[in-house]
Amino acid sequence: MSSERKRHVIPGEVITSGPYRAEQNTVQVGENIVSTIVGLSDVHDGSVRVIPLTGGYVPKDDDLVIGKIVSHSSLSWTADINSCYVGMLPASDVFGRDYSSSSDDMTAKLAKGDLIAARIVNFDKTRDPLITISGRELGKIDSGELVKISPNKVPRLIGKRGSMIQMIESSTNSQVTIGQNGLLVVSSDDPNGLLKAIQAIELIEEQAHVANLTDQVKEMLESKSE
Amino acid sequence: MGGRDTDIVLLDENGIRCDGRKVNETRKVTIKAGVLKNANGSAYIEFGDNKILVGVYGPRDVHPKHMSDTDTGILRCRYHMAPFSVGERKNPAPSRREVEISKVIKEALEPAVMLKEFPRTAVDVYMEVLQADGGTRCAALTGASVALADAGIPMRDLVAGCAAGKAADAVILDVNNEEDQAGQADLPIGYMPNLKKITLLQLDGILTPEEYKQCIEIGIDGCNQVYEIQKKALQDKFFANGEKQ
Numbered sequence: 001m002s003s004e005r006k007r008h009v010i011p012g013e014v015i016t017s018g019p020y021r022a023e024q025n026t027v028q029v030g031e032n033i034v035s036t037i038v039g040l041s042d043v044h045d046g047s048v049r050v051i052p053l054t055g056g057y058v059p060k061d062d063d064l065v066i067g068k069i070v071s072h073s074s075l076s077w078t079a080d081i082n083s084c085y086v087g088m089l090p091a092s093d094v095f096g097r098d099y100s101s102s103s104d105d106m107t108a109k110l111a112k113g114d115l116i117a118a119r120i121v122n123f124d125k126t127r128d129p130l131i132t133i134s135g136r137e138l139g140k141i142d143s144g145e146l147v148k149i150s151p152n153k154v155p156r157l158i159g160k161r162g163s164m165i166q167m168i169e170s171s172t173n174s175q176v177t178i179g180q181n182g183l184l185v186v187s188s189d190d191p192n193g194l195l196k197a198i199q200a201i202e203l204i205e206e207q208a209h210v211a212n213l214t215d216q217v218k219e220m221l222e223s224k225s226e
Numbered sequence: 227m228g229g230r231d232t233d234i235v236l237l238d239e240n241g242i243r244c245d246g247r248k249v250n251e252t253r254k255v256t257i258k259a260g261v262l263k264n265a266n267g268s269a270y271i272e273f274g275d276n277k278i279l280v281g282v283y284g285p286r287d288v289h290p291k292h293m294s295d296t297d298t299g300i301l302r303c304r305y306h307m308a309p310f311s312v313g314e315r316k317n318p319a320p321s322r323r324e325v326e327i328s329k330v331i332k333e334a335l336e337p338a339v340m341l342k343e344f345p346r347t348a349v350d351v352y353m354e355v356l357q358a359d360g361g362t363r364c365a366a367l368t369g370a371s372v373a374l375a376d377a378g379i380p381m382r383d384l385v386a387g388c389a390a391g392k393a394a395d396a397v398i399l400d401v402n403n404e405e406d407q408a409g410q411a412d413l414p415i416g417y418m419p420n421l422k423k424i425t426l427l428q429l430d431g432i433l434t435p436e437e438y439k440q441c442i443e444i445g446i447d448g449c450n451q452v453y454e455i456q457k458k459a460l461q462d463k464f465f466a467n468g469e470k471q
């Protein structure tokens with residue numbers, strides 16, 4: 001199927017009319033499909049969507065997010081995941097099924113202010129998103145630098161099949177954990193590499209709309225590597 | 227409302243108004259989106275001599291909790307005039323008029339904003355009038371809808387505001403302070419230009435059915451002109467430097 005060029009749209013702007021499916025960030029108004037957000041329209045295979053350029057993070061099942069523990073009750077922790085909804089981390093996720101609120105000390109495992117890498121298990125807007133920290137690459141984060149970027153720019157930071165982030169990681173000798181919610185943890189044994197990786201991320205955040213950004217980042221990474 | 231007595235000539239024999247405009251001409255409107263760092267979305271609008279700053283927060287947690295709605299998000303608006311926005315110092319406490327304008331602006335934005343997408347949350351819109359010169363509710367509404375779009379809140383359409391009215395027995399577009407004080411009628415309109423729907427309509431004064439129809443007609447025309455400026459403000463912020471491939 002033909003795929004039209006991406007176009008800049010603002011809320012209320014008609015993207016196309018005809019037999020298309022209105023998907024992400026669009027609504028059908030009579031014959032027309034209208035954007036609901038500032039972004040780039042994408043008409044592809046009979047469906048229309050708009051890639052947002054602004055806006056907050058809305059949790060999605062299976063997303064990896066980075067959160068900060070804000071409080072806990074006797075049965076669960078709540079974590080700020082940079083969204084309008086807070087993440088719920090049940091105590092049984094950490095202690096196992098035989099968790100008992102009288103014998104297990106929740107603050108010993110995760111205290112207020114701790115950072116966690118978590119995955120969204122279930123979210124449907126009627127309740128706060130359920131998150132888990134059991135799994136590979138998940139759990140409490142002990143070291144690293146926290147960097148915050150706009151959630152809309154995360155795909156740009158990752159690049160096509162991870163090309164951008166791999167380039168940053170390999171040339172600065174650092175590891176970057178990317179949360180889909182726009183929070184990142186950068187860690188490295190080499191302090192210069194850490195600084196350079198953060199600078200590269202900030203450059204991407206600023207220049208996200210520019211074409212051939214990969215070259216620019218590459219240049220920046222190489223320029224200071226002497 | 228016969229209008230207050232005044233020395234000002236509201237409309238001269240050549241059809242020119244007290245500030246040099248023609249009857250169907252709006253004041254100069256400029257809008258800048260994204261002027262505040264700490265708000266999720268913001269806009270600064272100059273509508274003639276009106277200067278208004280709008281900040282949008284949200285969607286975010288609702289406090290107090292009992293206001294939250296499990297079916298939909300809620301919209302909260304605060305229209306406020308700074309003490310120095312008018313000639314004589316205005317008491318900064320919310321007046322009866324400000325409460326009313328906050329309410330009508332909220333109701334004018336609600337049909338456009340798709341709050342159902344964010345149940346149990348609130349979107350807060352703060353409109354601060356820095357300088358007032360008649361027609362602030364339309365200007366604040368116009369700025370608020372740009373700020374909402376800047377915040378990335380899904381909307382069916384932008385809402386543009388512009389008033390029509392009657393002064394010196396002529397139907398005029400975009401009533402300014404003098405014309406509001408000494409004129410015969412003021413009819414603010416909020417309008418969604420793509421959906422072609424009116425979201426705000428108030429009338430202060432007396433109009434004949436014919437004048438009323440005429441006012442609506444030129445008012446909508448004014449809203450369409452304002453809409454083009456809103457569009458440009460958003461394009462300038464998001465698409466100005468460099469194209470994405």
